[in-house]
Amino acid sequence: MGQVEIITANTAAAFAAKLCRVQVISAYPITPQTPVTEELAEMVESGALQAEYITVESEHSALASVVAASQVGARVFTATSANGLLYMHEMLHWAAGSRVPIVMACVNRGVGAPWTILNDQQDTISQRDTGWLQIYCRNSQEVLDTIIQGFRLAEQIQIPVMVCYDGFVLSHASTPVDVPSQDEVDRFLPRFLDRSGINGGTPMNVNPLILSDPRLGPDDKLMPGYMEFRFMLQRDILNSLQIIESVDREFSDVFGRSWGGSLWKYKMEDADHAIVSMGSLASECTIAADMLRDRGVKVGVVGVRVYRPFPASQISEYLSHLKTVTFFEKDVSYGFHGAVAMDAKAALYESASRPSVSSYVVGLGGRDVRPEQLAEATINCIGGSTGHHWLDVRN
Amino acid sequence: MATTSVRQLPKTELIMPGTRSCAGCGLMLTYRHALKALDEGKTIVAVPASCMTVLHGVYPITPVNVICINNPFAATGAAATGIVAGLKATGKTGYTVVAFAGDGGTYDIGIQALSGAFERRVNFIYVCYDNEGYMNTGTQRSSASPVGAITSTTPILAKLQQKKEMVKIVEAHNLPYIATGSPSYPLDLFDKFKFAKNVEGSRYIEVHAPCPPGWGFPNRNLIKMGKLAVESGIHVLFEIRDGKFSLTSRSLALANKGRKKTVSDYIKGQSRFRKISPEQISELQAFTDKRWNELLERHFKDSGDA
Numbered sequence: 001m002g003q004v005e006i007i008t009a010n011t012a013a014a015f016a017a018k019l020c021r022v023q024v025i026s027a028y029p030i031t032p033q034t035p036v037t038e039e040l041a042e043m044v045e046s047g048a049l050q051a052e053y054i055t056v057e058s059e060h061s062a063l064a065s066v067v068a069a070s071q072v073g074a075r076v077f078t079a080t081s082a083n084g085l086l087y088m089h090e091m092l093h094w095a096a097g098s099r100v101p102i103v104m105a106c107v108n109r110g111v112g113a114p115w116t117i118l119n120d121q122q123d124t125i126s127q128r129d130t131g132w133l134q135i136y137c138r139n140s141q142e143v144l145d146t147i148i149q150g151f152r153l154a155e156q157i158q159i160p161v162m163v164c165y166d167g168f169v170l171s172h173a174s175t176p177v178d179v180p181s182q183d184e185v186d187r188f189l190p191r192f193l194d195r196s197g198i199n200g201g202t203p204m205n206v207n208p209l210i211l212s213d214p215r216l217g218p219d220d221k222l223m224p225g226y227m228e229f230r231f232m233l234q235r236d237i238l239n240s241l242q243i244i245e246s247v248d249r250e251f252s253d254v255f256g257r258s259w260g261g262s263l264w265k266y267k268m269e270d271a272d273h274a275i276v277s278m279g280s281l282a283s284e285c286t287i288a289a290d291m292l293r294d295r296g297v298k299v300g301v302v303g304v305r306v307y308r309p310f311p312a313s314q315i316s317e318y319l320s321h322l323k324t325v326t327f328f329e330k331d332v333s334y335g336f337h338g339a340v341a342m343d344a345k346a347a348l349y350e351s352a353s354r355p356s357v358s359s360y361v362v363g364l365g366g367r368d369v370r371p372e373q374l375a376e377a378t379i380n381c382i383g384g385s386t387g388h389h390w391l392d393v394r395n
Numbered sequence: 396m397a398t399t400s401v402r403q404l405p406k407t408e409l410i411m412p413g414t415r416s417c418a419g420c421g422l423m424l425t426y427r428h429a430l431k432a433l434d435e436g437k438t439i440v441a442v443p444a445s446c447m448t449v450l451h452g453v454y455p456i457t458p459v460n461v462i463c464i465n466n467p468f469a470a471t472g473a474a475a476t477g478i479v480a481g482l483k484a485t486g487k488t489g490y491t492v493v494a495f496a497g498d499g500g501t502y503d504i505g506i507q508a509l510s511g512a513f514e515r516r517v518n519f520i521y522v523c524y525d526n527e528g529y530m531n532t533g534t535q536r537s538s539a540s541p542v543g544a545i546t547s548t549t550p551i552l553a554k555l556q557q558k559k560e561m562v563k564i565v566e567a568h569n570l571p572y573i574a575t576g577s578p579s580y581p582l583d584l585f586d587k588f589k590f591a592k593n594v595e596g597s598r599y600i601e602v603h604a605p606c607p608p609g610w611g612f613p614n615r616n617l618i619k620m621g622k623l624a625v626e627s628g629i630h631v632l633f634e635i636r637d638g639k640f641s642l643t644s645r646s647l648a649l650a651n652k653g654r655k656k657t658v659s660d661y662i663k664g665q666s667r668f669r670k671i672s673p674e675q676i677s678e679l680q681a682f683t684d685k686r687w688n689e690l691l692e693r694h695f696k697d698s699g700d701a
Contacts, residue, residue, distance in 0.1 A: 023484035026477065052480035057511030061473030064466065064508065068441070068477030071464055074484045090467050198462060198487055201436030205457040207465040209448050215455060223455040 096131025101154035118366020271300030419614030421604030432588035472508035498539035543671030579621025611666025
């Protein structure tokens, strides 16, 4: 049996990595991720965790080293934030293209310039198109559970997974977390299956130069070209939506907790209006929804847990029949709207009926967002205000 | 015990016909002899984007009988670190991890990851095959290009600066084994890889790898060009075992007999030096002499200690 501990999301992430019996950890310190790396280092040095801990000289090297360690057959983990994640950009593509099942904790922080160490989600959103799965957590329990789910998922589909959670808001806030026992985790997550083929000493050329078109191999078998490999990655990422749901169900069977798969709903059964958001902000949106319900407005919340792959048909199913939808997110695609709103609107395009929509960029660089503001903006949308806005900005 | 005859080299060839490297490639010959010194089936090669990528062929065919892991340009030192850690964590023993990167991937974009790996004392061999420029992308200037060389990014004025002394930077990491080599001296090269294989810790071997298309000399002159570099002192063959320096092979012979060849003898057969000025030739000669004298002094000092 597990036990309840009062811990931060960073500690929850470190506990989860340990419970998953990771074999190689490589990380470079950056606020607010640092406690994850420090706690894992202590576990390794004290002998509590049997793993190789690599104290690399940069984030680029952190990801490069875990990609390579994974390629030779180890279960690997790393963590980063903000500019550190951006410094990994080349390696993010490389990891996905290599089809290595890395799980990485991404502690969301605004990116410079100018410098901020506080929270928004611009860092991970800007790495959207690198071929990783992105899962956004709303509390520390979900962080711990999602890292455990993440390894199951990544290893099943051979695609790396980012487990994203908000810097300081979650990373440094202590809350009760049910920490499962090693036995429970072992039951859910089998020991790492070494697919490297290294032990046989078979010659291989991993990630070589490749042509665009399929090409015959030495045994006259037609092998994929570059574009086929890209298509397989896309196909497997899209198909992972079902696997995410089934992994969450199996997780629930063992641990008694479910996180809703790709999307979660709050008071949506009879709702006329929805608020859509991601991460801890989506949790806060439930308070705004309650405030509006107290005023007799039937508002619910749809939380986007999995942003990549984007659960488009499910989003459409949840939102298309509503009167209005208001999006709140801590990111922007400069020159257009927030990323979640853009994708959700694209998903709704196929629907016969579509809600009236407004979208808000909020809380960048740690700017406080109060439930009253969210409720107010939602009421404006319900009252007919549409379009794209920035909340609480003086211009 | 030094290898004295090519007949003593292992007959097994791990590089089959059909590589994509250029004719007369100094890297190719280096790699061939290096792999003869390492254990078949127990060698993992880490490679950045480079001529090595090309040498290893186009998917799904490779002519090289090793485990090769390709990596982004800047990542070689870090990838090797990950390979070593992954092997250890999964109980795979008896492997030699060898990184093979060019001068661009070592002196320039890869220097951070390399320094990090050396500082962490990662148990691997790092080989820099120095062909003095970004040859795979078409002969652009690197910090290893020599003064006076025309490159495609120093097309009119030629390179104005002396090359970086990378081995000095590597030495600052206090490694147990550092060596230089040349494909023109395959026995010396073989012996150094053979020795390096059994050293524990980070090891660095820098090979001067003449490049016919990049330097502008006929393919048939590969060996001659490598020898001229050593004869003139442009490239010096040595090794440093736990800080103890000794000249080897032809450079050792030259230490006793004196150099007969000059920088002018070396550069005249290479079209990349077609615009070098008399002042630059003097500069390159002075740079070469200073370095040679430093190394000679070290050699006699360290061999006197023995």
